[in-house]
Amino acid sequence: MNVFKRKLFECECRSYVFLGLLLLALLNCGIVLGATRNVVLLVEPPAVRRQQHVTLKCTYDLKNAPLYSVKFYRGSLEFYRFSPGELPHGKVFPFPGINVDLSLSNASQVVIRNVGFGLTGNFSCEVTADAPYFSTATAYAYMQVVEYPEKRPMLFTEQNRYEPGDVLRANCSTLPSRPKAELKFTINNIVVNTQETQYIPTKDNLFASRLSLKLQLQAIHFQTGVAMSHLSNSIYASDSRASGGALVLRCTAQIGNLYQEYREIELGVPQRDPVPARVTHSSAESLQNFVFKIFSSSSSPARFSSLESRLMTISLTTALIGAFHWLQSHTR
Template sequence: MESSGSKVTHYCADGDDVVNLKHRDCCDIYCSVFNNKNNNNSYINNRLLMSGRISRTFKIACIILLLSIGFSSVFSSKDIKVEARVPKEAELGGMIDMKCDWEIYGGKSLYSVKWYKDGHEFFRYVPDNHPRIQTFPQPGIKLEKISSRENSIRLMDLSFTSTGQYKCEVSTEGPAFATSFKTGNFTVISLPERGPEIKGLSSHYAVGENVTANCTAWPSIPKANLHWSINGKPVPPEFTVVYPTVSPVQGMGIPSTLGLRLEAEARHFVGAGTVKFRCQADVGSRRFDTEKLVQMAHVNNQRLSASDLRGSVKANACFLTNNNFNLIIITTIIIIINLT
């Protein structure tokens, strides 16, 4: 072995031939150490306990053993089947259970079960250790230890920092230490206090009139995704108005609004001449909606605009008032004639 500064070179001999190797060979027979530091050359010969030539059969056996260890490391994950059940979401301040089930093949024994959040370990179970369970502090992780064991953990007092990717990793005993894992994404949500509100719709519309309205969702985290529908059919994006995102409401989340701009068409009015407008707000997998019914404006089968309808009602009221006044005058005259 030659040492120059921190550089080390191994010299191994099989019989009388000296061979320069980059790494120590498992089948070395005769090794030499060569020291060239400070230009002081020294040659040290150390004879190993074994002498003579290693048989070709033993060398082949050594290579096969190394290859078998390598292949056992590559395919070791097939010795374990892991299933992790991580909820997709939960409400702020709540609690959840995450489960990890596994099957180990080939007669191997369990070495450890570990849980990670965003690549950082926070729970470890090793059956041969005392104690068997170890926990490690991580942001957003508050474990209920009495309910956490080898195949299940419980998180309490969920916060927004609890959101992330969770991984369950299972390993077997050595020498191969087969390892397999499964991951799942989890999100903490804050729901709105109530369903969305529709504003701006009139009670009646005539064909050809412009329909203008807004749907507003209460603050939530994440921000609600809003959708308009008419008679159960989604409204195309070109008939909606997307407003800029407003600032979050402290402690509540982000409100959102989606506008509706279109012209009332005859096909919109179905059945008894009604239109059903619905606004849907999605927060995570939760759905909130509200709807309003609108009538077609018409008189004597003639469609009128909402303003025409109001004018017609006013005119009819005036007509009835005048007729009642004339009836009173005629009745009074008849009574006076009869008395005379």
């Protein structure tokens, strides 16, 4: 009889163990079916300017489960938590450079004010459902802190207008930024190869960019509508048609896909100064005859009939003829 009871007890134990395992399996299935889903972290804006504010939005689907907590991390360190079951609901954990605006932060977002370059990096939000599931899911996002140049690029050339054969020298620069701004020159929308952009660091961890250009211009540079390619700081064309078009020099500053600005100058063939008419010998002779005619005219006053007046006339005529000969020699 004791043996029978022992065997019955062992069977009951096995049954309880089996039921326990079955309940655990069902509970695990319930956890999977009720798990937190579709967790997404958005950084708005993804590239935030220094000393501005940024919003980290955490969206999720708990289905019918209540929310236990939402935690925000910078790297592996938690800096903000929202727990509906606690008072206050929002809690801030000290983190260097992170200034949380509690009035705008809640179960779906956290607002950080006055961001600095040190916050560039990975952020995450961790969402946990309350009982009976206690499921957790995490989403990640990258935030970049930037500073754009305050103005468009500055572009300078030695001359205002150029013609074929001239050497074009130009300088382009930008105000400090972070990340660094890449610069490039184009002539009539065709890229001109130059040296690499120079970067000048500033005391506030920014970089000013500068690029120089030295290029001997050819007739092909002033043509438009020509198929061109760029090689070794020169531009070559497969078509020699000349259209007499202007030369447009442009400098473009670009920071990845975040920022792009340009400045351009329209250059062209200069207008040559008109050449004065040449003074010929016959013109000098005519002047001489004209002066003598004036001073020898019968209508001239009597004071010019004296020897002194005639000498004055000869001297003046000689000086004028000499001046015309000098002008003739310098205008040829």
